[in-house]
Amino acid sequence: MRPFLSLALLVATATQAAPRVPAPAFALAQVQQVPAPGAETSVPPPSTPPQSLPEAPVGPASRPEPLVPTEATEASAPPAGGRPNAAPAQGTDEVPASDPSRVDDTAPVPAPTVETDSAPSTTGMAGQEAPPVSDDAPVLASDLGSDAPRTTDAQQQRLVNGAPLYNPNVSVHIVQKKRFADAGRHELTVYPATVQVNGKYTHHVGTAAHYTYHLQENFALQVMGQYNWHSNESAFNLELIDKVREQAQAASSLLLVWGAHAGVEVTPLYGKFAFLNNSLAQFSVVLSGGAGIGSTRHLIRPAVTNDVDGESFRVPARFGDTGSKFMGSVGGGFRLQFGESYALRVEVRDLIYTARVDRVDGCNLADFEALEAARSTNQDFASLNLSGSCRYEKFDGVDPKTKKNYREDIILGRDLVVEPSSDVLNNVSFYAGFSVLF
């Protein structure tokens, strides 16, 4: 019932308040950067006995009933010299002035606001009909020496659920005040470790970096690069090969070596949280998307031991180049901002790339057939009629360190392209990094 009542009040008061409670000019300037206040305070509190005048704040008491005014107490006692802040957007928190039950006697009430003789021009109220004075208007106090904006208007003095929501001298913000603006700033982010989390047949670990220019508060342009310093087939795929002689299709186990893409980032949600009740952090939910290219490779031969003349050599795994692929990227995560210049980012991104394996190291099936035939007759590969892209040198010669004959890998390369396969791969990785904003 309370939500419906709240919603109804919200709609009704918004339509009434819009023409007669314009925000001050200086406040509007900030509102352009700061979203409108939340409707949190629009939730009506439980009925309480009417209270004619608010009392002075008594400090954070034990939590009252779970009603909204407790939020207002968060900032109802700003530090001395607190700068004027944006007034809340019109109507969202307004309650009927004639309803004394809207005054919350459980919430601490701030001290009376500054009062002067004349209304400042910045209030923007000149020429407008003053709204009816509320019963919960604070007692006027004289503080002519203050430099703070004058608050002679009755509307600015009104208390809503015990909080002076319309007083520009008092910071009454719940989530609506972002402490740090992003618009127009640059952000450089480094992700020391990116780890693939959906690797059934593949496993990637790498490092990434991106540059972000925040075009607007909630919209940014982004360029990102990533290098996977570990990209190999997963232990699961190797287990299948070892135990049941099965393996993923070549296209399904394609490995991403590096990728570069550009795109956009939006920040639809933001918030703040307290860690153990004594530390504040501001965070944003970020969503990103982009497109670019990535370089791929495929495992030709896993690491093996080569026995030559009674001596064993460890031969590292061998990979074949499978070319560059178009790549798309979508992702989302959190950005925790510390101070004006630093942030932590925790994100999950899905790098989507098309995979068709019909060439390995530039050689197609016909090339591999010719190489294999030449290998059996010990023919020179240079005399073969191969496709121009085939890098046959990679399948020729003997490694002086491991004594491994590369010609033995021809049949393995052929196996990858004998049945050309295609797939669309999703490389979902976890990104954890830090940012510097400037």
Add this chain to the structure above:
Amino acid sequence: MIARTLCVFASLAVSLAAPVAAAQDDENVLDNVVVRNRLYEPGGKLEVSFGVGLPLQTHLTAHYVFNAGVAYNLFDTFAVEARAGYAASRHTGLARSISESFLNREDKRVTDELEDLWQMNLHGVAGVRWAPIYGKLSLLSDLPAHFQAYVWAGGGLASFKRNSVIQCTQVVNRELGICDNRTSVDDRGSATQNFWAHESRVAPVVSAAVGFRFFILDTHGVRLELRDWVFRDNYRVNLVRDAWEEGQATGEPARSPGLTHLVQFDLGYTFSF
């Protein structure tokens, strides 16, 4: 400037609290205890919950976990919780494909069982939930959502079953990979019994999770969490095909079978009294 930057990054790596406090020194607009007046304080309340867990990644098995839980919030940030439920599990299409093709594979007469084939069913765990983070999220600028972020850790017992995809004790049709009593070769669903080697056991299970709980009104909540169920794997190695196809026990237990992880995305509902 460089020294200060390094100092800040080192602090970030150590903990959340230190850099936040430092940042607040610079930004003196808000109180040090900004979110102190929580709208929702679960401390001292009993709560019940229901949840459904979906697999994030499937290899040979897939689990769909249904849970019910009871928790008591000792403090606003700390609770003890007991959960029990049932995991509906199955073999994936990949596992079925392997089983059918392996029946006709003659080049592998001695092999090891595949790892991570145990399927969890009934389970019960008890654990603690620590929610050090209480926050507010602005949804579309107008709707604040209050949430807790938490970590969960606990342990308990679970029943498991394991159906091999390698050991068929009674081959019906090797070429077609049939190892059950189906009435039609094309209709796997017509089988009422299969002849794959199977085992069952009850074993300890450990569970850990990270998640968010979003408060709705006074007593309701929505829970989103990433949960890992961990239990010890157990399989046999050096299996001889001729022996298992004659219904004889073969091979020996793996000496280091490792741990099986079932990572789930859990969506739940909580009600606080």
